[in-house]
Structure formats: structure tokens, C-alpha cells
Amino acid sequence: MRIEELLKQLPVTVAGDYFDPAVTVAGGYVSDLLSHVMGQAKAGNVWVTMQGHQNIAAVASLVGIAVIIIAGGIQPDTETLQKADQERIVILTTKLTAYEVVGRLYQLGIC
Amino acid sequence: MIKLKDNQKILLEFNLAGSAFDLAGEASSKIKRVLQQIGVATEVIRRIAISSYEAEMNVIIHACCGVMRAEIYPNRTEIQVEDQGPGIADIALAMQEGFSTAPDFVREMGFGAGMGLPNMVRCSDQFDIQSQIGKGTTVLMVINH
Numbered sequence: 611m612r613i614e615e616l617l618k619q620l621p622v623t624v625a626g627d628y629f630d631p632a633v634t635v636a637g638g639y640v641s642d643l644l645s646h647v648m649g650q651a652k653a654g655n656v657w658v659t660m661q662g663h664q665n666i667a668a669v670a671s672l673v674g675i676a677v678i679i680i681a682g683g684i685q686p687d688t689e690t691l692q693k694a695d696q697e698r699i700v701i702l703t704t705k706l707t708a709y710e711v712v713g714r715l716y717q718l719g720i721c
Numbered sequence: 722m723i724k725l726k727d728n729q730k731i732l733l734e735f736n737l738a739g740s741a742f743d744l745a746g747e748a749s750s751k752i753k754r755v756l757q758q759i760g761v762a763t764e765v766i767r768r769i770a771i772s773s774y775e776a777e778m779n780v781i782i783h784a785c786c787g788v789m790r791a792e793i794y795p796n797r798t799e800i801q802v803e804d805q806g807p808g809i810a811d812i813a814l815a816m817q818e819g820f821s822t823a824p825d826f827v828r829e830m831g832f833g834a835g836m837g838l839p840n841m842v843r844c845s846d847q848f849d850i851q852s853q854i855g856k857g858t859t860v861l862m863v864i865n866h
Contacts, residue, residue, distance in 0.1 A: 645836035648771050649843070653763070661831050668746025672753060672770040689743065
């Protein structure tokens with residue numbers, strides 16, 4: 611699914627400067643434990659987390675994750691947004707809980 | 722794209738500083754970019770990136786400093802990480818999934834899940850670890866392309 615479609619369907623906000631509406635996501639992964647993300651998430655996944663620190667950008671970049679949704683109203687650190695911009699990773703924030711985000715993504719067919 | 726000849730290798734070396742969480746992953750990202758430039762398969766790059774990132778993080782979390790060397794050959798990548806740190810008392814225990822000695826502030830960042838060494842083993846074709854208490858730990862990983 612194209613990320614611009616996600617933005618229409620979910621109450622999410624683009625947090626950083628980098629945004630490309632044509633970025634697509636296929637499947638997803640949810641965890642706050644970075645080694646589990648490294649080991650189990652797949653390239654092209656959307657990653658749902660409540661971590662807002664800059665190491666999430668490095669992990670996403672190495673795994674090939676193009677979109678991170680930071681749930682629960684957590685705001686990413688400034689350094690996180692800078693790194694994500696450098697790595698061309700889209701960071702979205704939402705007040706929805708991680709549980710709600712994943713449920714909504716699943717309903718949209720991102721499984 | 723650059724193509725490596727049979728007898729060529731690329732050597733990358735990085736100094737790692739303990740507790741430098743702001744730089745975490747930079748060495749692994751540089752290795753990944755070189756592998757992309759020489760046309761290594763995406764799935765192989767993923768295994769190398771996971772192996773190197775986990776090893777890099779272990780130095781940053783546990784040691785005072787370390788060196789990561791990546792030797793990239795046409796058919797394989799060898800990653801050696803040598804740190805000056807506390808060493809590992811029981812390697813077999815440290816290799817178990819879920820076992821971690823990471824401090825709480827590191828766990829709160831999502832590290833220290835006890836998956837670092839198991840991830841390295843799973844992603845490498847060869848894995849070797851040597852450790853001396855009070856001196857440090859050396860990890861060698863070979864990933865075939």
C-alpha cells in the first residue's frame with residue numbers, strides 16, 4: 611500500500627522532513643525490542659513502535675524498513691528525525707496505541 | 722556498480738566507543754553501503770547488516786571501546802569485532818536467547834533483549850567468540866555471499 615493511502619486511512623502525522631507519497635509498505639512488524647526487529651522484521655515492512663530515540667532510524671535503515679509509526683502519542687527526538695531524514699525513512703506519529711495501530715493496519719490489508 | 726575481482730578485497734575498519742549510542746549503527750550502515758555498491762544480494766546484505774549491527778551494539782553497550790573490521794571478498798564478508806571490555810564469564814549462557822546483562826537504561830531503549838549473539842549466530846555461516854574476563858571479547862563472523 612502506498613503511504614499516501616495510509617495517511618488518508620489512519621490518524622497519523624508526518625513527523626520529519628522526509629516524505630515520499632509513493633513509498634509503499636508490504637506487511638508490518640510491531641516491537642520495541644530492537645534485536646527482535648533486526649531479526650524478524652522484513653524489508654518493506656511498516657514498523658510500529660513506542661521508541662522515539664535515534665537508534666530506531668539506524669535499525670530501520672539496516673533492515674530496509676521505509677516507514678516507522680511511533681504510537682501512543684510518543685514524540686520522536688530531534689536527532690531521530692534528522693537521522694531518519696538522512697536515511698530516507700518516513701516517521702509517522704499517532705495518538706493511537708500500538709495495539710490500535712496494528713489492528714487498523716491489518717484491517718487495511720497490511721498483513 | 723563496482724565489481725570485485727577474484728583476488729581483491731575491501732577492508733573497512735571502524736573504532737567503536739562504549740556508550741556512544743548517538744553513533745550506534747553508523748559502522749554497520751557504512752559496511753552495508755559498500756556491499757550495495759559491489760552488488761551483493763539483498764538477502765545476504767541483510768544478514769551481514771544484522772551481524773555487524775549486533776556486534777557493534779554489544780561494544781557500545783558493554784565495552785569501553787573496540788574495533789570492527791570488515792573484510793569484503795568476492796565470495797564472502799568477514800567481520801571481526803574486538804573490544805576492551807568486561808569479558809563474558811559464561812559464553813554458553815550468553816549465547817542463550819533472552820539472556821542479557823545490559824543495564825536498565827539500555828533495556829529501556831529497547832536493547833538488551835538477549836537476542837544479539839543468537840542473531841549473529843543465525844545470520845553467519847561461521848561464528849567464533851573468544852572472551853577473557855577483565856580484558857575483552859573478540860567475535861569473528863563469516864557470511865558467504
